[in-house]
Amino acid sequence: MGFDPEHTKILRQVSLFAGLESQELQGILLAARLVQVEEDGYYFMQGDPAAGIFVLMEGRVKLVQVSLEGQQVLMRVVVPPGVFGVVSLLEGGEFPVSATAMQNSKALFWSAAEIQQIASSYPAVAMNTIRVLAEQVQDFQARFRELATERVERRLARTIIRLANQAGRKTAEGVLIDLPLTRQDLAEISGTTLYTVSRILSQWEERGIVQAGRERVVVRFPHGLVMIADDLP
Amino acid sequence: MGFDPEHTKILRQVSLFAGLESQELQGILLAARLVQVEEDGYYFMQGDPAAGIFVLMEGRVKLVQVSLEGQQVLMRVVVPPGVFGVVSLLEGGEFPVSATAMQNSKALFWSAAEIQQIASSYPAVAMNTIRVLAEQVQDFQARFRELATERVERRLARTIIRLANQAGRKTAEGVLIDLPLTRQDLAEISGTTLYTVSRILSQWEERGIVQAGRERVVVRFPHGLVMIADDLP
DNA sequence: CGCACCTTTGAGCTCGGTCAAGGGGCGTGG
DNA sequence: CCACGCCCCTTGACCGAGCTCAAAGGTGCG
Numbered sequence: 001m002g003f004d005p006e007h008t009k010i011l012r013q014v015s016l017f018a019g020l021e022s023q024e025l026q027g028i029l030l031a032a033r034l035v036q037v038e039e040d041g042y043y044f045m046q047g048d049p050a051a052g053i054f055v056l057m058e059g060r061v062k063l064v065q066v067s068l069e070g071q072q073v074l075m076r077v078v079v080p081p082g083v084f085g086v087v088s089l090l091e092g093g094e095f096p097v098s099a100t101a102m103q104n105s106k107a108l109f110w111s112a113a114e115i116q117q118i119a120s121s122y123p124a125v126a127m128n129t130i131r132v133l134a135e136q137v138q139d140f141q142a143r144f145r146e147l148a149t150e151r152v153e154r155r156l157a158r159t160i161i162r163l164a165n166q167a168g169r170k171t172a173e174g175v176l177i178d179l180p181l182t183r184q185d186l187a188e189i190s191g192t193t194l195y196t197v198s199r200i201l202s203q204w205e206e207r208g209i210v211q212a213g214r215e216r217v218v219v220r221f222p223h224g225l226v227m228i229a230d231d232l233p
Numbered sequence: 234m235g236f237d238p239e240h241t242k243i244l245r246q247v248s249l250f251a252g253l254e255s256q257e258l259q260g261i262l263l264a265a266r267l268v269q270v271e272e273d274g275y276y277f278m279q280g281d282p283a284a285g286i287f288v289l290m291e292g293r294v295k296l297v298q299v300s301l302e303g304q305q306v307l308m309r310v311v312v313p314p315g316v317f318g319v320v321s322l323l324e325g326g327e328f329p330v331s332a333t334a335m336q337n338s339k340a341l342f343w344s345a346a347e348i349q350q351i352a353s354s355y356p357a358v359a360m361n362t363i364r365v366l367a368e369q370v371q372d373f374q375a376r377f378r379e380l381a382t383e384r385v386e387r388r389l390a391r392t393i394i395r396l397a398n399q400a401g402r403k404t405a406e407g408v409l410i411d412l413p414l415t416r417q418d419l420a421e422i423s424g425t426t427l428y429t430v431s432r433i434l435s436q437w438e439e440r441g442i443v444q445a446g447r448e449r450v451v452v453r454f455p456h457g458l459v460m461i462a463d464d465l466p
Numbered sequence: 467c468g469c470a471c472c473t474t475t476g477a478g479c480t481c482g483g484t485c486a487a488g489g490g491g492c493g494t495g496g
Numbered sequence: 497c498c499a500c501g502c503c504c505c506t507t508g509a510c511c512g513a514g515c516t517c518a519a520a521g522g523t524g525c526g
Contacts, residue, residue: 065374068463071382075374087371089363096371119360126359127352130322133366138320138329140373141298141308147380148424149304152514182472191381193515198474214472214523230301385482416505426483431506447491447504 007032007057007108014055014081015132019124028118032108043085043099043107050088050095052111056080059105060167060179063097064188074188077102077179079167088112089119089129102180152192153200157229159190160210164219173211174220182215240265240290240341247288247314248365252357261351265341276318276332276340283321283328285344289313292338293400293412296330297421307421310335310412312400321345322352322362335413385425386433390462392423393443397452406444407453415448 011017011025020028035054037043043054046066061078075097078084087093091112110118119126146155160177168175183194183201190197201212209224210217219225227233244250244258253261268287270276276287279299294311308330311317320326324345343351352359379388393410401408416427416434423430434445442457443450452458460466 065378067378067382069382071378073378073381075377087367089360090367093367096374119363120356123353123356123359126356126363127322130352130359130362130366133363133370134320134323134326136370137366137373140370140377141329144308144373144377144380144424145298145300145304145306147377148306148421149300149302184472188381191377194473195475195516196514202474415503427505428484428507429482435506445505
């Protein structure tokens with residue numbers, strides 16, 4: 001596969017391939033394989049050898065890490081045109097997380113050998129990878145600091161703000177977080193329990209800040225969330 | 234500066250420059266500047282424009298991030314020949330942490346422009362950077378998960394094990410963590426308070442697992458720590 | 467329309483954070 | 497060389513945010 005013009009268009013927006021010429025993109029696209037995974041299916045599992053890199057075209061994917069005792073943490077939600085499996089740039093690694101489709105999803109795939117080849121042919125790709133990873137390091141540093149120093153309510157507010165920036169969609173009622181996230185998911189992102197998330201959302205709903213439903217959060221008063229995140233009155 | 238043969242020798246072990254020829258290393262070394270910072274001094278402060286990259290030659294450096302309220306988290310301890318300030322590979326960024334000398338320290342320095350130039354001249358350097366960053370991402374993911382799901386005692390055990398791997402020195406009494414870390418520092422790494430760290434170390438000392446002193450921890454029975462970290466009897 | 471799964475809410479408890487007080491090592495200056 | 501003083505460390509007492517467990521109420525899909 002590889003000739004869908006729609007895909008070329010999306011590839012242009014992929015941070016990993018920024019700064020490449022149309023023709024170069026075409027070549028890269030030719031090497032890709034399209035992988036479809038349906039809801040609750042896996043792109044890969046934690047511990048699998050890092051087989052290759054993915055660029056999400058359609059759907060939603062979550063990256064989850066499980067501890068030995070089976071406790072889960074949701075590391076990241078990927079929306080198109082996001083990249084995941086970057087660790088495949090390195091030889092002999094394994095995936096540190098599992099990648100699950102939250103909805104039916106499509107992703108372009110390059111094997112580890114292919115993407116390593118691409119990165120060495122196009123220095124821009126290597127630099128873009130460095131940028132992507134550096135951003136991830138900073139993001140995790142910030143989340144780590146928050147988890148270490150802040151109360152649950154604040155962390156949850158920041159989580160919702162992040163998700164709104166990433167996957168928010170304006171509707172009549174407010175900004176809809178366009179992801180099918182359960183209370184459990186929100187808890188796993190913010191480092192708390194589903195019960196605490198539920199209680200906090202209920203409070204926020206009473207205060208008119210959000211409107212919450214089954215796997216659904218709409219932000220009605222974004223400034224209210226920011227005030228909680230920054231601990232203002 | 235740049236002709237100290239000692240430095241060439243150390244540069245060989247720097248992950249960033251792995252796989253380069255002696256001659257290439259010499260060239261890179263020529264472009265470096267030696268920066269000395271004495272105890273409690275700063276290499277850079279959080280928020281400063283990312284001026285360049287450092288390779289620690291002597292001493293100890295800690296990377297600390299401060300929240301708006303002034304709460305600190307210790308992100309990483311750097312020992313020779315560690316790299317810090319990698320974010321300088323990107324244009325226009327700022328340092329997300331402050332880098333403080335825990336002891337009198339020396340580091341080689343390349344300006345952002347220089348290291349960007351080096352990375353584009355030597356693809357191996359770009360690949361090495363990707364490796365370093367990917368490891369950091371995984372490290373923070375793991376620490377994030379631990380902080381989200383595990384008790385303080387376990388997290389502290391893991392912290393001590395990590396530090397022992399990184400800066401452990403065998404002595405007659407056991408493995409000395411060769412870093413001047415206060416209880417406060419240990420608390421900031423593991424996401425707890427200095428009081429809790431103190432209490433736990435006292436317990437461990439009673440059980441013969443460690444020997445603790447002023448800015449000093451010696452691991453006497455490593456297996457005991459591992460058992461705590463893995464939650465075995 | 468029934469069932470699986472998601473969500474809400476209550477009650478109780480505990481881990482670990484906070485505050486307070488005092489002890490001890492180490493460097494510095496007299 | 498000793499003593500003062502600055503940090504660093506320890507320990508106790510208290511308490512509260514949020515976790516756990518339990519039960520019941522919604523929601524939407526097949």
